[in-house]
Amino acid sequence: MKYLFSCVCILLLSVQAAFAQVNSNTFTIRMYGGVDATAPSTPTLLTATPITTSQIDLAWSASTDNYSVAGYNVFRDGTAIATTSLLSYSDTGLTASTTYAYTVRAFDPSYNYSSSSNTLATTTPDVYIPPTPTSTEEVPQQGTVARLVLDELVIDTGVSTTSLQLATARPTRIEIRWGRTASYELGYIVSNVYAKEHGVMLTDLEPGTTYEYEIVGYTPFGLEAVLKTGSFTTDTVHVVSAPENVSRFLATPQGDSVQLTWQLPQQENVDFVRIVRSHLGFPEHPQDGAIVYQGLGGSAFDEGVLRQYSPVYYTAFVYDVEGNVSSGAVVMVYAIDSTDPQIPITTGVGLSDSDHVPGIQSVVPEATSSVVTERLTPDMKMPELTDITITQGANRYSMLDRSIELYGEESFMISLPVEAVAGNLKTIVVSVLDPTDNRRAYSYLLRINRDRTAYEAVIPAVVVHGASQIKISIYDYEALVVGAYQTPVMFVEGSSAAAGSHVVFPDVFFEQPLWLVPLILLLLILILLLILVLKRSREREADPSEDKN
Numbered sequence: 001m002k003y004l005f006s007c008v009c010i011l012l013l014s015v016q017a018a019f020a021q022v023n024s025n026t027f028t029i030r031m032y033g034g035v036d037a038t039a040p041s042t043p044t045l046l047t048a049t050p051i052t053t054s055q056i057d058l059a060w061s062a063s064t065d066n067y068s069v070a071g072y073n074v075f076r077d078g079t080a081i082a083t084t085s086l087l088s089y090s091d092t093g094l095t096a097s098t099t100y101a102y103t104v105r106a107f108d109p110s111y112n113y114s115s116s117s118n119t120l121a122t123t124t125p126d127v128y129i130p131p132t133p134t135s136t137e138e139v140p141q142q143g144t145v146a147r148l149v150l151d152e153l154v155i156d157t158g159v160s161t162t163s164l165q166l167a168t169a170r171p172t173r174i175e176i177r178w179g180r181t182a183s184y185e186l187g188y189i190v191s192n193v194y195a196k197e198h199g200v201m202l203t204d205l206e207p208g209t210t211y212e213y214e215i216v217g218y219t220p221f222g223l224e225a226v227l228k229t230g231s232f233t234t235d236t237v238h239v240v241s242a243p244e245n246v247s248r249f250l251a252t253p254q255g256d257s258v259q260l261t262w263q264l265p266q267q268e269n270v271d272f273v274r275i276v277r278s279h280l281g282f283p284e285h286p287q288d289g290a291i292v293y294q295g296l297g298g299s300a301f302d303e304g305v306l307r308q309y310s311p312v313y314y315t316a317f318v319y320d321v322e323g324n325v326s327s328g329a330v331v332m333v334y335a336i337d338s339t340d341p342q343i344p345i346t347t348g349v350g351l352s353d354s355d356h357v358p359g360i361q362s363v364v365p366e367a368t369s370s371v372v373t374e375r376l377t378p379d380m381k382m383p384e385l386t387d388i389t390i391t392q393g394a395n396r397y398s399m400l401d402r403s404i405e406l407y408g409e410e411s412f413m414i415s416l417p418v419e420a421v422a423g424n425l426k427t428i429v430v431s432v433l434d435p436t437d438n439r440r441a442y443s444y445l446l447r448i449n450r451d452r453t454a455y456e457a458v459i460p461a462v463v464v465h466g467a468s469q470i471k472i473s474i475y476d477y478e479a480l481v482v483g484a485y486q487t488p489v490m491f492v493e494g495s496s497a498a499a500g501s502h503v504v505f506p507d508v509f510f511e512q513p514l515w516l517v518p519l520i521l522l523l524l525i526l527i528l529l530l531i532l533v534l535k536r537s538r539e540r541e542a543d544p545s546e547d548k549n
Contacts, residue, residue, distance in 0.1 A: 035110075036066070036067055036108065036109075036110040036112065037110075037112065038065065038066045038067075038108075038112060039065075039106075039107075039108070039112040039113060039114050039115075040063040040064065040065040040069050040106040040107065040108050040112065040113075040114045041063045041064045041065070041106070041114060042063065042105070042106070042114045042115045042116070042117055043060045043061050043062070043063045043072065043104050043105070043106050043114065043117045044060060044061040044117055044118060045058065045059075045060045045102060045103060045104055045117045045118050045119070045120045046059045046060055046061060047059045047120070048100075048102050048120040048121070048122040049122070050122055050123065050124050050125055051090070051171050051194045051195075051220065052124070052125070052171070052194050052220035053094075053095075053096035053097075053124050053125055053126070053127055053220065054092060054093060054094045054095070054096065054124065055090055055091065055092045055094060055124075055193065055194050055220075056090075056091045056094060056100060056102075056122060056124065057088065057089075057090050057091075057195075058074065058088060058089045058090075058091065058102055058104070058120075059087060059088045060072070060087055060088075060104050060117060061087070062087055063106035063114060065106075065108045065112075067108060067109065067110075068108060068109060069106050069107075069108055070085070070107055070108050070109045070111075070301075071083055071084060071085045071106070071107060071301070072084055072085070072086075072087075072104050072105065072106050072107070073104065073105050073106075073107065073113075073303065074089050074091070074102065074104050075102065075103045075104065075105075075116070076091060076100055076101070076102055077100060077101055078101075078103075080303055080304055083301060083302070083303045085295070090193045090194075090195065092192050092193055093192075094124050095124065096124050096125065096126055096127045097123065097124060097125070097126040097127075098123065098124050099121055099122070099123040100121065100122065100123075100124070101119050101120070101121040102119065102120055102121070103116045103117050103118070103119050104116070104117045105117065109299070111301075147225075148168065148169075148170075148172060148217040148219060148223065148225040148227060149168060149169040149170075150166060150167075150168055150215070150217070150227040150228055151167045151168060151169055152165075152166060152167040153165070153166045153167075153215075153228055154166070155232050157232055157233065157234050157235055158205075158234065158235055158322060158323020158324075159207045159234060159235045159236070159322050159323050159324060160203065160204065160205050160206070160207060160234065160323050160324055160325065160450075161201055161202060161203050161205060161234075161319070161323035161324075161325070162201075162202045162205060162211075162232055162234060162323075163199065163200070163201050163202075164176065164198075164199070164200045164201075164202070164213075164215075165197075165198070165199050166197070166198050166215065166227075166228075167196055167197050167198075168196055168197075168198075168217060168227070169196070170196065170219070171194040171195055171196055171219075171220065172194060172195070172196070172198075172217040172218065172219060173190075173191050173192065173193065173194050173217070173218040173219075173220075174190075174191050174198050174200075174215060174216065174217050174218070174227070175188060175189070175190045175191070175215075175216040175217075175218070176188060176189045176200050176202075176213060176214070176215050176216075177213065177214045177216070178202060178211050178212065178213040178214075179211065179212055180209070180210075180211060180212070181212060182212050182229075184212065184213070184214055186211070189202075189287070194220055201286070201287075203285060203286050203287060203325060204285055204325075205234050206234065206450075207234050207235060207236055207450070208233070208234060208235070208236040209233065209234050210231055210232070210233045211231060211232055211233075211234070212229075212230075212231050213228075213229070213230060213231065213232065214226060214228070214229045215227045215228045215229075235322075235323075241324075241458070242324050242325065242326050242327060242449075242456070242458060243265065243267060243269070243270060243318045243319070243320040243324055243325070243326045243458070244265035244267055244318065244326060244411050244458050244460050245265070245316070245318060245326045245327060245328065245329045245444050245457065245458055245459065245460055246262040246263060246264060246265065246273055246316045246318060246326075246329050246460070247262070247263045247265070247329075247442065247460035247461070247462075247463075248261070248262060248263050248442060249261075249262040249314075249316050249329040249330070249331050249442060249443075250262070250331065250440075251312075251314055251331040251332070251333040252333070253306060253333050253334070253335065253336045255306075255336070256303075256304050256305070256306045256307045256335070257301060257302060257303045257304055257305065257306065258301075258302040258305055258306065258312065258314075258333050259299070259301055260275060260292070260293070260299060260300045260301070260302065260314060260331075261298060261299045262298055262299070262316055262329065263298060263460075264296065264298065264318075265318060265411075265460055267320070269320045269321045269322065270296070270318060270319075270320055270321075271319045271320055271321045272294055272295055272296055272318075272319050273293075273294070273295070273296070273316055273317065273318050273319070274286050274291060274293070274294045274316070274317045274319065275291070275292040275293040275294070275300055275314060275315070275316050276288060276289040276290065276291055276292065276314070276315050276316075276317065277289050277290045277291075277292045277302065277305070277312060277313070277314050278290070278312075278313050279308075279309035279311070279312055279313065280313075280479075281313055281426065281427060281475070281479045282313045282314075282315055282328075282330045282332070282427055282429070282445060283313065283314075283315040283328070284315075284328075284426075284427065284445070284447075285317075285325075285447075286317045286325060288315075289313075289315075292314070302314075306333075306334075306335040306336075310334050310335035311332045311333060311334045312332065312333055313330065313331075313332045314330065314331050314332070314333075315328040315329065315330050315445065316328065316329040316330075326458065327444060327445045327446060327447040327456060327457040327458065328444065328445040328447065328457075329442065329443065329444050329445075330429060330443045330444065330445055331443060362438065363433065363438070363467050363468065363469045363488050364469055364486050364487070364488055365488065366402075366487075366488065367385050367399050367400050367401075367485075367486065367487035367488070368485075368486055368487075369384070369385050369483070369484065369485045369486075370483070370484050371482065371483045371484075372480075372481065372482050372483070375476060375480065375482045376423075376482065377423060377424055379422065379423045379424065380422065380423030380424060380425065380482070381420070381421055381422040381423055382421060382474070382482070382483045383416055383417075383420035383421050383483075383485070384400075384420070385398065385399040385400040385485055385487070386398045386399070386400050387416060387417055387420040388414065388415070388416050388472055388485060389414070389415045389416075390404065390406070390412060390413070390414060390470065390489075391412060391413045391415065392406050392407060392410055392411075392412035392413070393407075393410065399470070399472070399485055399486075399487040400487070401487075403490075404487065404488070404489040404490065405489070405490050405491075405492050406489055406490070406491050406492070407461075407491070407492060407493075407494050407495045408435075408461060408462050408463055408464055408465045408491040408492065408493060409461050409463065409493075409494065409495050410461050410495050411458055411459060411460050411461050412458075412459050413456060413457070413458050413459070414430045414444075414446060414456065414457050414459060414470070414472070415454045415455070415456045416428065416446060416454060416455045416456075416472070417453065417454050418448065418452060418453055418454055418455065421455070421474065424476055424477055425474055425475070425476055425477075425482070426475050426476060426477045426479070427445065427474075427475040427479075428445070428446040428455050428472065428473070428474050428475075429443050429444070429445060429446070429472070429473045429475070430443065430444050430446060430457055430459070430470060430471070430472050430473075431443040431444075431470070431471045431473065432444075432459060432462065432468060432469075432470055433468045433469045433470075433471075434462070434464070434468070435462065435464050435465060435466030435467060435468040435491050436464045436466060444457040444459060445457060446472075462491055464491065465491045465492055465493050466490075466491060467488065467489075467490055468488070468489050468490070468491055469486055469487065469488050469489060470486065470487055470489055471484060471485065471486035472484070472485040472486070
């Protein structure tokens with residue numbers, strides 16, 4: 001009986017706890033927050049060193065902030081010329097024999113700006129005119145003084161990229177050429193900065209392939225010399241798939257500047273993200289434009305760019321630790337029209353018939369396609385809706401399929417076979433409408449894959465759920481759309497990995513109707529009583545004397 005009494009007590013306590021949990025609708029939420037209104041400390045401009053007739057190098061001390069320092073603005077003669085997160089900057093394109101004055105200021109993520117630093121002024125040297133040698137013996141001496149020397153070269157190979165880090169004895173401008181043969185037919189990179197240390201990243205290389213390279217140096221006085229020739233071999237393929245793109249890549253005009261924000265993919269092998277800018281069209285690869293940002297942050301500020309160009313195009317490339325590069329997330333932004341402050345708020349591309357206000361207000365009811373036939377040339381070939389595939393886990397759709405359902409918590413891939421599109425075409429962009437805000441869309445480049453069989457893009461998880469649409473836009477070399485393909489999709493909750501299993505958590509029991517609790521308790525009591533009766537019956541069978549008594 002003691003055993004039965006203990007079981008009943010435990011069950012009653014459980015029921016009381018269950019009712020307490022079911023009936024309780026009071027809980028406490030604590031929120032902590034505040035506004036960052038504290039500006040960083042004022043940096044100190046340490047040096048302003050003339051390097052050549054057209055370059056001055058600056059260096060300054062680090063600022064401190066109550067949270068963090070986001071970067072520094074560099075000013076030349078009172079005009080902002082650069083924004084950087086480093087503690088140095090090389091100002092190029094200057095005029096010989098001219099005096100320039102510099103200041104810097106720091107800012108934090110809330111855009112609180114420090115006061116301006118001290119001012120340093122310096123003068124670029126006059127144009128150097130080599131002296132005329134008076135004898136043949138002076139020529140070697142002049143060459144010895146200006147001789148270019150490569151002090152150090154470190155080559156770090158990856159699967160599709162290779163990094164070259166080099167150091168020279170004196171400030172040098174370098175040019176690197178590379179190719180499969182000694183003719184260096186694949187490309188070259190030219191630096192416009194004279195420095196003692198240089199770092200160059202070669203991208204879009206083939207895995208397990210040997211490349212020839214040549215490094216040429218130039219002195220500020222016009223001397224040119226080959227510093228090094230050699231070869232390197234890229235690593236074999238370890239990671240087959242390209243890394244995920246960034247998500248929620250947005251560009252917002254702020255006066256003449258642009259605020260860029262994004263979210264890094266949740267993959268552990270992400271090395272950094274590189275933001276590249278161009279005013280000619282979407283940067284197709286990580287070297288195709290000016291590098292605005294590189295690191296593991298989630299925002300960047302491109303100051304003053306809209307004073308020079310409108311629209312401005314940005315691409316965000318994700319690098320993994322193996323050197324693989326994502327296809328690229330893209331966005332463009334226009335200068336704000338002072339007469340109409342409502343134009344523009346640009347967060348994506350390719351989802352509207354308007355060139356100035358991308359985004360739509362409703363989802364298309366069915367898959368559609370359109371081709372601008374007057375822009376087609378005889379060599380152009382445009383795909384069909386069935387050529388474009390959407391793959392997520394084991395699920396594979398074409399854009400013509402009905403009822404396309406994708407899990408919002410998982411990334412997916414868009415693919416277009418190479419043979420389905422051809423001709424005078426430059427860019428293929430896929431745009432995904434935000435299911436929770438139809439004014440926003442997120443766009444990504446489709447880039448050719450490793451085996452050159454398809455144009456692909458890995459689209460990060462949208463996280464949210466609801467009706468959306470996917471649109472493919474194909475641009476020609478004049479940056480005009482010649483083909484558009486769109487289809488509705490539904491982002492649902494869950495994931496393909498968890499679709500075949502269901503985990504029951506304890507809270508599930510408390511979510512059931514209240515009348516189930518006493519019923520379950522009654523059944524448990526009956527089971528316990530049955531067990532006791534059976535046990536007592538066996539004891540009597542084992543001891544017949546008990547019945548006689």
